[in-house]
Amino acid sequence: xxxxxxxxxxxxxxxxxxxTASSSKKNAALQITADNLIKGTAEILxxxxxxxxxxxxSGLKGAIVDRLLLTEERIVGIADALKDLxxxxxxxxxxxSMKQRPNGLKIGQxxxxxxxxxxxxxxxxxxxxxxxxLCIKTGNVVILRGGKEAFHSNYAIVNILRKSLKEAGLxxxxxxxxxxxxxxxxxxxxxxxxxxxxxxxxxxxxLIQSVVMNSTVPVIETGVGNCHIYxxxxxxxxQAIDIVFNAKTHRPGVCNAAESLIIHSAVxxxxxxxxxxxxxEKDVEIRGDKAVCEILSSALPATEEDWGTEYLDYxxxxxxxxxxxxxxxxxxxxxxxxxxxxxxxxYSNAQKFLDEVDSxxxxxxxxxxxxxxxxxxxxxxxxxxxxxxHARGPMGLKELTTTKYIIYGSGQIRE
Amino acid sequence: xxxxxxxxxxxxxxxxxxxTASSSKKNAALQITADNLIKGTAEILxxxxxxxxxxxxSGLKGAIVDRLLLTEERIVGIADALKDLxxxxxxxxxxxSMKQRPNGLKIGQxxxxxxxxxxxxxxxxxxxxxxxxLCIKTGNVVILRGGKEAFHSNYAIVNILRKSLKEAGLxxxxxxxxxxxxxxxxxxxxxxxxxxxxxxxxxxxxLIQSVVMNSTVPVIETGVGNCHIYxxxxxxxxQAIDIVFNAKTHRPGVCNAAESLIIHSAVxxxxxxxxxxxxxEKDVEIRGDKAVCEILSSALPATEEDWGTEYLDYxxxxxxxxxxxxxxxxxxxxxxxxxxxxxxxxYSNAQKFLDEVDSxxxxxxxxxxxxxxxxxxxxxxxxxxxxxxHARGPMGLKELTTTKYIIYGSGQIRE
Numbered sequence: 001x002x003x004x005x006x007x008x009x010x011x012x013x014x015x016x017x018x019x020t021a022s023s024s025k026k027n028a029a030l031q032i033t034a035d036n037l038i039k040g041t042a043e044i045l046x047x048x049x050x051x052x053x054x055x056x057x058s059g060l061k062g063a064i065v066d067r068l069l070l071t072e073e074r075i076v077g078i079a080d081a082l083k084d085l086x087x088x089x090x091x092x093x094x095x096x097s098m099k100q101r102p103n104g105l106k107i108g109q110x111x112x113x114x115x116x117x118x119x120x121x122x123x124x125x126x127x128x129x130x131x132x133x134l135c136i137k138t139g140n141v142v143i144l145r146g147g148k149e150a151f152h153s154n155y156a157i158v159n160i161l162r163k164s165l166k167e168a169g170l171x172x173x174x175x176x177x178x179x180x181x182x183x184x185x186x187x188x189x190x191x192x193x194x195x196x197x198x199x200x201x202x203x204x205x206x207l208i209q210s211v212v213m214n215s216t217v218p219v220i221e222t223g224v225g226n227c228h229i230y231x232x233x234x235x236x237x238x239q240a241i242d243i244v245f246n247a248k249t250h251r252p253g254v255c256n257a258a259e260s261l262i263i264h265s266a267v268x269x270x271x272x273x274x275x276x277x278x279x280x281e282k283d284v285e286i287r288g289d290k291a292v293c294e295i296l297s298s299a300l301p302a303t304e305e306d307w308g309t310e311y312l313d314y315x316x317x318x319x320x321x322x323x324x325x326x327x328x329x330x331x332x333x334x335x336x337x338x339x340x341x342x343x344x345x346x347y348s349n350a351q352k353f354l355d356e357v358d359s360x361x362x363x364x365x366x367x368x369x370x371x372x373x374x375x376x377x378x379x380x381x382x383x384x385x386x387x388x389x390h391a392r393g394p395m396g397l398k399e400l401t402t403t404k405y406i407i408y409g410s411g412q413i414r415e
Numbered sequence: 416x417x418x419x420x421x422x423x424x425x426x427x428x429x430x431x432x433x434x435t436a437s438s439s440k441k442n443a444a445l446q447i448t449a450d451n452l453i454k455g456t457a458e459i460l461x462x463x464x465x466x467x468x469x470x471x472x473s474g475l476k477g478a479i480v481d482r483l484l485l486t487e488e489r490i491v492g493i494a495d496a497l498k499d500l501x502x503x504x505x506x507x508x509x510x511x512s513m514k515q516r517p518n519g520l521k522i523g524q525x526x527x528x529x530x531x532x533x534x535x536x537x538x539x540x541x542x543x544x545x546x547x548x549l550c551i552k553t554g555n556v557v558i559l560r561g562g563k564e565a566f567h568s569n570y571a572i573v574n575i576l577r578k579s580l581k582e583a584g585l586x587x588x589x590x591x592x593x594x595x596x597x598x599x600x601x602x603x604x605x606x607x608x609x610x611x612x613x614x615x616x617x618x619x620x621x622l623i624q625s626v627v628m629n630s631t632v633p634v635i636e637t638g639v640g641n642c643h644i645y646x647x648x649x650x651x652x653x654q655a656i657d658i659v660f661n662a663k664t665h666r667p668g669v670c671n672a673a674e675s676l677i678i679h680s681a682v683x684x685x686x687x688x689x690x691x692x693x694x695x696e697k698d699v700e701i702r703g704d705k706a707v708c709e710i711l712s713s714a715l716p717a718t719e720e721d722w723g724t725e726y727l728d729y730x731x732x733x734x735x736x737x738x739x740x741x742x743x744x745x746x747x748x749x750x751x752x753x754x755x756x757x758x759x760x761x762y763s764n765a766q767k768f769l770d771e772v773d774s775x776x777x778x779x780x781x782x783x784x785x786x787x788x789x790x791x792x793x794x795x796x797x798x799x800x801x802x803x804x805h806a807r808g809p810m811g812l813k814e815l816t817t818t819k820y821i822i823y824g825s826g827q828i829r830e
Contacts, residue, residue, distance in 0.1 A: 247828075361819070365825055375829070388530065390815050404776070407778045407779065410781075
């Protein structure tokens with residue numbers, strides 16, 4: 001625990017100078033870091049090898065090991081992402097509004113860094129440099145608590161990040177890695193209200209729930225997506241087929257992939273076989289309700305559990321409904337408020353769906369796969385918020401800032 | 416606990432229709448409620464009498480009893496506040512931005528209600544109707560957990576609120592009062608993640624800290640204000656005297672009142688006696704550091720505890736510094752990030768103070784008393800946030816909304 005307090009104190013001190021650093025200085029640091037990561041490739045890969053060996057010894061499985069793995073190419077990707085940040089506009093310092101009150105006070109609202117951000121994440125070492133870049137760009141100090149599987153990789157990367165900050169004339173404590181990877185250090189971080197302004201968990205549903213339930217520091221919940229596509233009675237059939245296929249199979253392992261298909265009974269008989277045939281190209285397993293199973297002999301019967309499951313795999317649940325309302329009730333009951341789409345040519349149904357579905361992103365006639373900071377044009381993304389406070393949906397640089405009111409007076413007192 | 420779950424379920428159901436109700440309907444409900452509160456004056460005052468009697472029996476002291484007390488005039492004030500809300504613009508439904516992406520997707524960000532808001536507060540029964548009005552105006556369902564001292568008053572008021580909603584054709588469960596006023600019901604509310612989107616505590620520092628530390632539901636911290644006025648070496652003396660006097664004595668019991676005076680050593684000898692003389696008009700007690708006590712024979716010595724104390728009374732701590740930086744360090748160490756002011760005619764010092772002081776509202780040459788939703792021109796206020804997420808500073812109607820992304824496509828899929 002003492003380690004954490006020292007880290008917290010150092011972070012607070014670093015935040016003072018990083019928070020007021022100029023964009024040029026922050027951009028220079030990102031550029032230097034990108035270069036140093038490339039130069040440090042051998043060092044990073046050697047540390048990563050240790051992690052991979054340990055993972056193999058522990059008997060970790062394919063996907064986890066793949067997430068852990070760094071290659072020369074992946075390091076180039078990490079460095080390029082930092083360079084891309086250089087060209088984005090720095091949101092810090094922007095005065096969003098400035099109004100003059102009747103008494104002459106000029107009241108403005110200005111974007112400022114949040115301060116110190118904690119990040120708890122799992123096995124992907126690329127998150128380490130990504131989060132660093134987003135935080136430095138926005139003047140936020142970051143405290144990283146990565147998974148123990150990636151410790152050696154993270155440690156090597158953070159060494160380079162800190163060295164680069166120093167080279168750029170910024171405090172190296174602007175990024176710190178918690179070396180204790182026990183559960184205690186994660187829980188300790190969740191209680192560091194005195195030092196942390198925000199905590200962002202990134203990883204599986206279990207990690208995120210644990211942070212939400214245990215943290216006294218404000219948290220932004222990210223990521224879990226049980227996304228639905230509702231094919232309306234008035235859908236364009238070609239669009240329905242293409243969008244369901246794209247949303248399910250383009251990248252099934254991510255949060256904005258579709259997990260559930262809802263289809264109106266008026267078109268189910270005609271359209272479901274075509275959708276199923278298309279999904280068959282990628283061997284997608286369909287788990288349907290009774291009506292679906294009657295239409296599709298290939299479908300397996302869905303259990304109650306299926307409706308609430310984020311498969312992250314080539315599996316989709318499917319249900320037939322008689323009304324738009326029934327579809328929306330199903331989404332409300334089982335959804336995670338991430339992304340949902342309606343496929344329809346009917347104006348009123350489209351508007352109703354947009355108005356009444358309570359999710360971070362609601363689509364008409366497009367794939368849910370677009371819920372993404374890059375696709376939304378933010379140029380960067382730290383995660384996708386599925387909660388309602390502060391940020392909802394893809395979080396870019398602006399969402400890593402807060403505001404303060406700046407007030408210019410000329411002696412005003414309150415009467 | 417069962418009471419809470421039922422309340423939660425009812426709230427969720429009410430939120431569906433309240434959230435999409437038109438502004439006209441919500442405004443009609445506010446108008447009807449205002450009228451019904453006036454009509455129900457006798458009923459409310461009789462319930463309030465019971466609370467006051469119980470308070471006297473329990474030996475509660477003057478200020479608490481005064482906060483508890485309702486009069487015919489105060490009920491008119493409560494009703495007028497509801498009518499004022501009618502004329503404000505409803506933020507719900509506003510599309511803040513809508514951009515077209517290169518692939519033709521139109522991505523808009525729309526203001527929507529937060530959903531279900533919980534409110535934990537202490538002895539003021541006027542908060543009951545105030546919070547109701549702000550929530551109904553913004554389409555949010557509210558669950559109220561008032562203090563046990565005000566229970567009978569709150570119960571009578573909520574009865575009228577619910578009856579009025581019904582008259583207006585809105586779900587009466589849009590407002591519910593938790594009848595169990597034990598500590599358990601408050602703690603229970605703090606864990607209702609399944610039903611609550613936001614919890615706002617309103618009351619003393621103890622209540623707020625307890626909510627922050629125990630709640631798993633997202634919280635907005637409001638209110639504690641250890642506000643500083645820094646009188647710079649280049650201050651206009653007349654302004655310094657008037658602003659310190661106003662910020663301290665205009666209404667000492669509120670969070671934006673000044674609690675601490677910091678003054679530059681170059682002007683302390685000349686200016687402190689004039690400030691003290693002015694404060695003397697209201698019998699303000701000055702607790703100073705050594706330098707202050709040497710200049711002012713009337714000052715008492717400040718202890719370490721004084722620097723961090725929100726007196727909410729006719730007391731002010733005072734300190735002499737040799738530099739602007741020293742003043743800002745003191746504010747950082749002891750402040751609560753609420754409101755701070757610099758009094759100066761020096762351009763660079765003013766800018767430095769505005770840039771570097773990390774508070775919700777930072778002033779040049781004006782009283783901290785202006786940190787208030789009405790003074791800021793919001794027309795309403797639910798509290799003053801001293802945290803950095805979602806809302807910072809005075810919270811008006813906009814801060815009671817979240818956003819969702821609405822996306823209009825024409826068959827787009829992700830390549």
